[in-house]
Structure formats: structure tokens, C-alpha cells
Amino acid sequence: MAGTRARRTDAELVAAVRAAVVEELAEVGLGKLTMEGIAHRAGTAKTSLYRRWDSPQAVLLDALRAEFPQERPRTTSDDLRQDLIDALALMVRWMATPTARAVASVLAERDRYPELADAIYAHVFDSKGGRFTSTVLRHYADAGALDPALLTPVVADIGEALVLKLAFDSDELPTEHTLAAIVDQAILPAVGFPPMQ
Amino acid sequence: MAGTRARRTDAELVAAVRAAVVEELAEVGLGKLTMEGIAHRAGTAKTSLYRRWDSPQAVLLDALRAEFPQERPRTTSDDLRQDLIDALALMVRWMATPTARAVASVLAERDRYPELADAIYAHVFDSKGGRFTSTVLRHYADAGALDPALLTPVVADIGEALVLKLAFDSDELPTEHTLAAIVDQAILPAVGFPPMQ
Numbered sequence: 057m058a059g060t061r062a063r064r065t066d067a068e069l070v071a072a073v074r075a076a077v078v079e080e081l082a083e084v085g086l087g088k089l090t091m092e093g094i095a096h097r098a099g100t101a102k103t104s105l106y107r108r109w110d111s112p113q114a115v116l117l118d119a120l121r122a123e124f125p126q127e128r129p130r131t132t133s134d135d136l137r138q139d140l141i142d143a144l145a146l147m148v149r150w151m152a153t154p155t156a157r158a159v160a161s162v163l164a165e166r167d168r169y170p171e172l173a174d175a176i177y178a179h180v181f182d183s184k185g186g187r188f189t190s191t192v193l194r195h196y197a198d199a200g201a202l203d204p205a206l207l208t209p210v211v212a213d214i215g216e217a218l219v220l221k222l223a224f225d226s227d228e229l230p231t232e233h234t235l236a237a238i239v240d241q242a243i244l245p246a247v248g249f250p251p252m253q
Numbered sequence: 254m255a256g257t258r259a260r261r262t263d264a265e266l267v268a269a270v271r272a273a274v275v276e277e278l279a280e281v282g283l284g285k286l287t288m289e290g291i292a293h294r295a296g297t298a299k300t301s302l303y304r305r306w307d308s309p310q311a312v313l314l315d316a317l318r319a320e321f322p323q324e325r326p327r328t329t330s331d332d333l334r335q336d337l338i339d340a341l342a343l344m345v346r347w348m349a350t351p352t353a354r355a356v357a358s359v360l361a362e363r364d365r366y367p368e369l370a371d372a373i374y375a376h377v378f379d380s381k382g383g384r385f386t387s388t389v390l391r392h393y394a395d396a397g398a399l400d401p402a403l404l405t406p407v408v409a410d411i412g413e414a415l416v417l418k419l420a421f422d423s424d425e426l427p428t429e430h431t432l433a434a435i436v437d438q439a440i441l442p443a444v445g446f447p448p449m450q
Contacts, residue, residue: 163421164361166424177422206438206448208434208438210415210419210431210434210435210438210439211438211439213415213418213419213422214411214414214415214439216418217411217414217415217417217418217419218407218410218411218414220414220417220418221410221413221414221417221418222407222410222414224360225374225410227363234407237405237407238407241403241405241407241408241443242407242408242411242439242443245442245443245447245448246438246439246442246443246448247448248447248448250442250445250447251403251442251443251444251445
């Protein structure tokens with residue numbers, strides 16, 4: 057099997073392995089994730105996995121991190137509201153991916169795999185800005201558009217918390233309209249822009 | 254077994270059955286919840302269960318509803334901030350109960366038991382005010398202390414969303430200090446009281 061795909065570049069192999077580990081997790085679960093299973097699914101040899109990663113969990117973390125989006129404020133305009141909506145839209149698009157389901161399944165088993173769960177916070181979430189909307193809010197605070205003292209951990213979590221809560225309660229991903237409501241009614245007031253009605 | 258407890262009053266029997274169904278769910282799971290198992294655990298006969306409830310899920314819903322707290326604004330003082338903190342503290346105390354774990358386990362299996370999950374929203378949450386902080390916010394809006402137009406579904410969900418998110422991320426129940434931060438930094442600004450710093 058590995059032989060038939062010998063012409064893949066390194067980047068292609070890495071991409072195949074990352075997709076494979078997420079699929080493998082969904083199929084067999086964290087307890088049965090093995091280098092063997094990942095290699096087989098990616099059409100490569102176990103030895104080539106060990107050249108890059110030292111455990112199935114290391115492969116998984118690498119895949120989750122690679123697929124986690126990096127939020128960026130736009131540099132060509134000055135629109136805090138739209139940048140916040142875009143940041144939440146980035147989160148919602150990610151929530152629809154197999155990687156997001158992989159993250160959820162690992163975190164759901166946190167009691168059994170506490171180190172892996174902690175590693176997801178440290179190496180996946182925190183390395184990409186901590187929380188959706190945080191990078192945007194810090195950018196505008198740095199530019200003097202809002203008081204940096206208002207950017208507390210609670211405030212940085214308002215957007216993610218409401219997206220997750222509304223998604224969970226409705227069993228559907230929030231629409232752009234809902235994201236705008238979260239920004240207008242909850243995030244902007246918390247950073248000093250009183251709600252309008 | 255039922256004979257040995259024949260002197261229980263109706264209220265005692267109902268309480269024993271409600272405790273039993275929550276324990277039984279934790280032990281066997283939703284798929285194996287039976288009138289037989291609940292009755293046995295409660296030390297009563299299946300027939301006496303059927304006098305009151307027509308299915309194991311009906312027993313469960315009744316127990317979840319009975320144990321879900323009812324938020325009330327204090328009537329002796331006028332302190333929106335403290336009433337909001339108390340409302341979230343009520344939620345956090347509930348989160349530490351076996352009933353809350355039962356609710357979480359049912360909602361986690363929503364794909365398999367959609368009607369039961371919907372019934373939890375309708376008969377447990379909505380019948381007790383919808384969301385923690387909602388009853389308090391509506392009370393102050395009715396009293397003219399805040400603009401009722403600001404009490405949108407998103408705003409009603411800020412407190413619960415942040416409590417759940419912070420509890421999930423930290424794997425610990427939020428402290429009173431954290432609840433105060435949620436109220437001061439997120440809920441009050443959203444209902445028209447700008448954040449202070």
C-alpha cells in the first residue's frame with residue numbers, strides 16, 4: 057500500500073496523515089488510536105510516522121493544531137463590529153469540520169486523558185490566539201479604539217461562550233444574523249459600546 | 254422489598270422514585286432505563302410506578318423538573334447586581350447535583366433521544382424561567398430599572414453561557430468571585446450599565 061503512493065511529497069504525506077488521524081479517531085476512539093492504524097489509513101508505513109511524531113497522540117495534536125484557524129483583524133479597514141462577526145464566523149466554519157468534532161471528542165474524555173486535553177488548550181487554542189474574538193479585541197485595544205483594561209478573561213470568552221451555548225441549545229450552527237446579535241448585544245457593550253435599542 | 258417500606262407516605266415514595274431514577278440512569282444509561290429497574294431501586298412495585306407515570310422517561314422528566322431550581326428575585330431589597338450573582342450561584346449549586354449530571358447525559362445523547370431532550374427544555378428549563386438570570390432581569394425590567402427591549406434571547410443567555418464555558422474550560426465550578434466578574438463584565442453592560450474600570 058505504501059509503495060503505491062511513493063511519489064507523494066512530504067507535504068502531501070503530512071496532509072494525508074493529519075486527515076487519517078482525525079478519521080481514525082472518529083472511527084476507533086482515543087483509546088484505540090495507534091500508529092499502525094493511522095499509518096494504514098494514510099497509506100504509509102509506521103516507520104515514516106515515527107520519523108516525525110513519537111506517539112498517536114502527537115500525530116493527533118499536530119493535526120488539530122494545523123487545522124485550527126488563525127483569526128486576523130483586517131488591516132485595510134477599521135471596523136471592530138465586522139471584525140468581531142468575522143472572528144465568530146471563522147469559529148462557526150471550524151465547528152463544522154471533522155477536526156472540531158475530534159477536539160470535542162477528546163475534551164469529552166478529559167477525565168481519562170487530562171494531559172491531552174490540557175495540550176489542546178495550550179498547543180491548539182492558545183497558540184492561535186486563545187479565544188475567537190481575542191485577537192481582534194487586542195488589535196483594537198492596541199490601536200486605542202477601546203480600553204485594554206476591559207479585555208478580561210470573561211470578556212474574551214463572551215463570543216465563544218454564546219456561540220457554543222446557542223449551538224448546543226438549538227442543535228444547529230449559529231447563522232450570521234445570530235453572530236451579529238452576539239456582537240451587538242453582548243460583546244460590544246462589554247468593551248464599552250453601550251447597547252442600542 | 255416493597256412490603257418492608259409499606260409505611261412510606263405518598264410524598265416519601267415519590268421522593269424515593271425520583272432519587273432512584275437519577276441513580277438508575279447514572280448506572281445503566283438511558284437505553285436501559287426500565288420501570289422494573291427504577292421500582293427495584295426505589296424499593297417499590299412496578300405497579301405503583303404505573304399509577305403515576307406511564308414510562309421510565311416520564312419518571313425521569315418528573316425527577317429532573319422537581320429538582321431544577323426556581324430563581325426568584327429578592328423582594329425585600331433592590332439590588333440587581335446581587336440578584337444576578339445569586340441567580341448564577343443557584344445555577345452553580347444545581348450543577349453540582351446528580352440531577353444536573355442526569356440532564357447533561359440526556360442532552361449528550363440528544364441525537365438518539367431528540368424528544369426527551371426537547372422535553373427537558375420545555376418542561377424543565379422553560380417551566381422554571383427559561384434561563385438563569387432571566388427571571389431576575391425581567392423583574393427589574395418590569396420595575397422600570399432597565400430597558401425591556403435589551404432583554405433579547407442572546408442577553409438572557411450570557412450568564413449561563415459563560416458559567417458553562419468557564420466550568421468546561423477549567424473543569425471546575427466557577428467561584429462566587431467568577432460569578433461576580435460575569436455579572437459586572439458581561440451581563441450588566443449588556444443591559445445598559447457600562448463596564449467600570
